[in-house]
Amino acid sequence: MGFDDVDDVKNGVLLFEPLHQAFDQLQIGFIYDQSSNKYRLKVFDPSVRPQRLFGTLDRLQREVLLRGQPLPKHWRKGGRPTFAPGTDFNLQTTFGNIDGQKLCFMSVERPYKSCLNFQARVARKKAIEEKWIQPHEADFEDWSEGMLLAERMGF
Incomplete structure (x- = not known):
């Protein structure tokens, strides 16, 4: 893979959305675990650990997730799971709850290890x-290819 391929849709x-925002802000990363051949989420910023993923969504994003259904009355109260209507998404889920969880892919296509590795290193x-x-x-181990780590970190 060359630098021209970094923005390729296949990558x-x-x-x-909450994970996307935290990923872009370098609060989380995905680290390759060779023993399981999986990427695992790593929370780097401890301030996001107690944040509920659902709580970071805007009004429109919440409506999409809830599929037009009303929000359960006591979703903010801890204790037992509170699921979004018609889904298996627990509204109580925090970033801390998913720290260490594997990244699941819907197909055999995978992003370049080197790109996820670089983001996690940064x-x-x-x-x-x-x-x-x-x-x-x-x-964690350097699973990138090509440039040395010191060269990439300086880039």
Whole structure:
């Protein structure tokens, strides 16, 4: 893969909007786990851990998820799961709840490991700079191809 291929549609990852926003803001990343051959979500920013995914959606996004159904009355109360009507999505789910969960793909197509690896490395670097984590924490193997890590981090 060359730099010209980075924006190729085949290299995209379609994420639920709260995950998309956190991914773009380098608050989370997806780290490749060789033992399971899966990508796992890593929360780098501890301030998002208690945030409910549903709570970060705007009005229109909530309507789409709820499919026009009313919001359950006591969805904000903790305790037992509260599901969006007609779905298996728990409205209580927080970023902390999904930390370490695998990234599921709907087809055999996968993004380039090097791109997800690079984003996770940049997110980890930001986490160290912001003092969200210590330099020895949350390190992972470099699964990218091509340039050396030091070259990419300087790019």
